[in-house]
Amino acid sequence: MNISESAAGPAEPDRRRPADDGGRGSPSTEPAIETRDLRMRYGSTEVLRGVDLRVHQGEVVALLGPNGAGKTTTIEILEGFRRRSDGRVRVLGVDPNDGGEAWRARLGVVLQSWRDHGRWRVRELLGHLGRFYAPYATARRPRPYDTGELLELVGLTDRADAVIATLSGGQRRRLDVAVGLVGRPDLLFLDEPTVGFDPQARRDFHELVERLTGLEGTSVLLTTHDLEEAERLADRIVILAGGRIVADGTSAELARRFSGKxxxxxxxxxxxxxxxxxxxxxxxxxxxxxxxxxxxxxxxxxVRLEDVYMTLVHEFESGRRTEAPSELTEMAR
Amino acid sequence: MSPQAVAVRAGLQRARIELRQSLGNGQELWSVTFFPVISLTVMFLLRHSTVPGTDFSLGAHSVPGILGMTVAFNGMMALALSLTMDREDGTLLRAKATPNGMVGYLTGKVLCRGGTAVAGLLIALVPAVFLFEGLELGGVSSWLTLAWVVTLGLLALLPLGAIVGSLFTSAQGVGFVTLPMMALMGVSGVFYPISALPEWLQWVAQLFPLYWLGLGLRSAMLPQTMAAAEVGESWRHLETIGVLGLWAVAGLALAPFVLRRMARRESGSAVAARRQQAMQRMA
The missing domain is CATH 3.30.160 (Double Stranded RNA Binding Domain)
Structure with missing residues (x-):
C-alpha cells in the first residue's frame, strides 16, 4: 500500500475534539452506553464473547470489524431489538430489555437499509414520525425536530414533496438519518451507514454526519467495516473481531500503538x-x-493503521486466528 | 395528552394518508374492486336464473354476499398482506423504533384497511344497484342494518387479519390462507343459498364469520320475503350478532398477544434475512 495515499490522511489527530481527551463529554454524568461481559449465543455458536464497551455522552464511537464480527448483533442488543444471552448492558442508564417508550424516545436508529414508506412523501413521513416524540420533549431537548429545519440539515429541502420511492440512494440515506434524528435523540445508532455508496455519496454522507455530531452533544455509535470511515467520523474506534473487542482508542492512539512510527x-x-x-x-x-x-x-x-487492521481481519476471516493478539487485548484495557 | 393518545392520533393521520394513497392509485383501486367487478359480471350473466323455490333473481340474491366477500378481502386479507409486506420492507421495524410507534402503526393500518373495505363495498354497490333488480335500499333501516353488519363484520375480521399477518412471515404464506378462504366462500352462501348444501357443510359454514356477514348484508338489502331461502327461514339477527361478536372478542383478545410476539422478533437482521429470501425467490 502506498503510504503517500494518506496525504490528506484522516489519521492525523486534527479532530473536532482533542484526540487524546478520549471523549468524555462531562465526567460527572453516566455513560451513554456501557456493557460488561456482553455475550450472545445462537445455538452453540457464540457470536459475542464478553464485550466491554463504553460510549460517553457526546462521544462518537465507531464499532469497527470485519463482516460477522458481531457488530450488528451488538448494536441490535443495544437498540433493544434483540435479547442478549448474558452480561450487563446499560443504554442511557436503562437495560434495553426493560426499555420503555420514554427510553425509546431518546434513541435514534438508522439501520443498514430501509425501504419502508416508499409511497409516502418525504415531508409527510418526517412530520408523521415526529409527532410520536412530542410528549417526550424536555426543556433541553425540544422534540420533535422542526421538519423544515431537519430537511435543511440533511439537505433534502428541495425534495421535501418527493415520493420517497423516487429518491436516489444517497437521498434515501439522508432521509433515514433525518428519521433517526427527528426525535432529537440523546444517542444515535448508525449501522453500516454507507454500504453500497459511490465515493461522492460517501463523502456527502460523511460531511453530513460530521455536521450532525457537532450539534446538540448527541452521542453516536456507528458500525462500519471500513477503517477509513471510522477514522474520519469517530472520536474513538473500537475494533471488534471474533466476538471480542480487540482494540480501543482514538485513531491516532491506535496507529501509535500498532506501529509507533x-x-x-x-x-x-x-x-x-x-x-x-x-x-x-x-x-x-x-x-x-x-x-x-x-x-x-x-x-x-x-504509518497506517489500515495495514495492521487488514492483516487482523484477514487472519480472523481465514480462521487462522480466533483469539485477539495479546498486544491488542492489552490495549483494550 | 398522554403519549399513547398522541400515538393514536398519529395513527389516524397514517390512516388518512394511506387511504388517500390506496384510493388514488389505479393499480390498488383495481385490487380493491376486481373481485366484486368480476363476480358481479358473472352474476349479471346469470341474472335470469332464480333462487330455488322463488322467482327472485339469483344474481340480485348474490350481491350482498359478493359485497361481504369484498369486505373480507379488503379488510382481513389485505391487512394480513400489508402486515407481512411491512415487515419485509422495514415499516414495522420503523414503528418499533419509534416511541409508541406500534400503537400508531396498528391504529393507522386497521383504520386504513377498514376504510378501504368500506370504500370497496360502496364502489361495488353503485353499479350493483343499477344492474340487478330487486335490491331494496330505499329505507333507512336497510342502511342502518348495513352499517351495523359491516361494522361488526370488520370487528370480527380485522383482528383475524392481524393475526394471520403476524403468523406468516411472507406474502406467500398469506397466499396459502387465500385457498381456505375460497373454499369457505364456496360454502358460505355467497353465490348460492347454503340451504341447498348438505347439513354438515351448513354447520361448517355457520362456524365462520363469512356466512354471517353475508347473511346480515342480505337482510339489509333483500326483500323480507327472501328470508325464506335462509337456514331457519329467518335473517337470524341475534345469532349474527352472537357469532360475529364472539369472533370479534376472541380476535381482539388474541391479536395483541400475537402482534406483540411478532414485534418482539423484529430486528434489522430479521428484515435483512427476509429480504434475502424474497430476492432468492425472485431469482
Missing part, C-alpha cells in the same frame, strides 16, 4: 529524503532548526 518525507538541496521517526513533531522541529528554509515539500505520514 511516522514517516517524514522532504526535499533538501534537490534531494529526496524519507525518514522514520517515533516523535515526528520533534524530528521536524530538529530539521527546521538545522536546515531552516532548505527544507521543501515536507510530508509527515503516520
Amino acid at each position: 511516522s514517516e517524514v518525507r522532504y526535499r533538501r538541496d534537490g534531494r529526496r529524503y524519507v525518514e522514520s521517526a517515533v516523535d515526528a513533531t520533534g524530528h521536524v522541529r530538529g530539521l527546521f532548526t538545522e536546515y531552516g528554509e532548505a527544507i521543501e515539500d515536507l510530508e509527515v505520514h503516520r
